[in-house]
Amino acid sequence: DSINSTIANVPGDFQDEIGCPGDWQPDCLASWLQDPDGDGIFTFQTISIPAGAYEAKVAVNQSWDENYGEAGAQDGGNIPFSVPEDETLVSFNFDSRSKLLTIAVGAAGGVQGNITEQRAHWVAADTIAWDIDHVEGNSYAFHYNALGGVFSLGVDGISGSDFVPLTVDPAGLSDELAAKFPHLRNATVLKFNEDDLGIVRIALKGQVAVTAVDNLGQPVDATGLQIPGVLDDLYQYDGPLGVTWEGDVPTLRVWAPTARMVRLHLFADANAANAESVETMRIDPKTGVWTVAGTPDWRGKYYLYEVQVFVPSEGSVQTNMVTDPYSFSLAMNSGRSQIVDLSDPALMPDGWPEVVKPGVAAPEDIVVYELHMRDFSVNDESVPEDYRGTYM
Structure with missing residues (x-):
């Protein structure tokens, strides 16, 4: 298809700073815009552009034959942007349908993730399974609030929370957990450090979330947690209720x-x-x-x-x-x-203690009746008229 066959690049007067042989090079893949999930949004991020004022546009298939500039116009004007200081994250995002190039400086294109969703699963006291592609260099954290307050997610990540680090377990889920949660068998598995397990019961009293950041400390994703697994792990109880x-x-x-x-x-x-x-x-x-x-x-x-x-x-x-x-x-x-x-x-109804329950050869022979008080007595002439269809 046209999306997956497209090679999009973002040439500009910054390219020699990121390793290209010169500026305005449509065939230099150091500024290659990629679309790994096939949604038609091509992205490129870098922190290698020094402080200064620059311009850029999009070139398709490594030549100037097809290029897009301001307002998504073909052969349109260059798009200006400024970098306030060295090592600032610059994100280029190209929508292959609208042909618009947006350039975000200082953040990865807005809020990453959604902590009102529960896309990760807390399956045991020390184990979280998250269907996220782990990239080497990414790091993860578990967020909670020891005082029971709520926290929020912004462009810089979660604020207002306590947090502890999580470690990727390359071995994945244990055999026991994989059998219990087969749909999570291929998820990225995150582990609590043993020293942090003391906060688990406290954390379960309030809002919980996990975050991922890249090797530059920039937010990658964030989500809430489904907790039935950890509740079963910590609070098994078969006594009276x-x-x-x-x-x-x-x-x-x-x-x-x-x-x-x-x-x-x-x-x-x-x-x-x-x-x-x-x-x-x-x-x-x-x-x-x-x-x-x-x-x-x-x-x-x-x-x-x-x-x-x-x-x-x-x-x-x-x-x-x-x-x-x-x-x-x-x-x-x-x-x-x-x-x-x-x-x-x-x-007890009259005669209840004397009732002898008949034997049952097999459980499937049991007959269960659902009794509704109104229907049970509404037409029963042995019940006083004022009480028919009532609890009396």
Whole structure:
């Protein structure tokens, strides 16, 4: 195709400074514009142009027969640019469709990357997999905020964050991780230094990102992180969740390892406007489980969790009131969870203890019914008319 067969060059009065035999040489490949991803945007970057005022344009296929200057015009005027000091990065970008040449001095053509996307995967406490082509000389960093604040990405990279270096592991993913994440088998693998692993649990409470810079320290790319893998690695838990009972005393547990704070709001009934008490919950840092122990009089009451957590889609720390994902009972329309004991005889239908479950030869013989209260009783004449189709 025409894009991939094009040889574009950027001749100008700077070429002798970057190794060409002279200036305005359309066939000198020291200023070759390249398009490795085939998107039609050809680029060339250098820090070898000394301070001064210069001009340039684009020549195609190593001759002046086809050339483009100001405003993308064929045979158009030279495009001026100035370099403020030695070793300043100059980026030439040529759009082969519009024929426009843009010259950015001091930055690599704008912001590199997007930290609101999550294109990298944090697959284990010490391992990140990123589908980025590693170039020799590039270096990488992990960004977080120990105080829970958010950071931003600009032309000079990420600002407002703490960060630690990451090291490329040429061996790639371990066999175990490659089996768990086969779609990342060929990704660039980045490792934390062992001395930096202490920040991992802190970092998971807030915004996280990774960056790549080239051998000149110029930004190459940046992205947010998907974290399910590291959560599974650090916070495996197979214990009880929701409401459990020790005699008459309930204990409530919720798995929320990334939450910064969780509190229990206890309500006298399903419709009470205000909580009768707000209880602080404590986290087990090894499991990510938040716990609060109640008293016998909590039986039958309703509750919500107040959860403070960083929300990537919002780019900020949010406080939400939510029901218990491990609820055993919910108020109408699932507005609140209820503290119940499923072994309480008061909750059992008549004759429940005497029911004998039939044997099942194989799991596939099990029949599961989904029961909707309205449809179950709305036409049942044995139910008082006022109660048909209701929870009563």
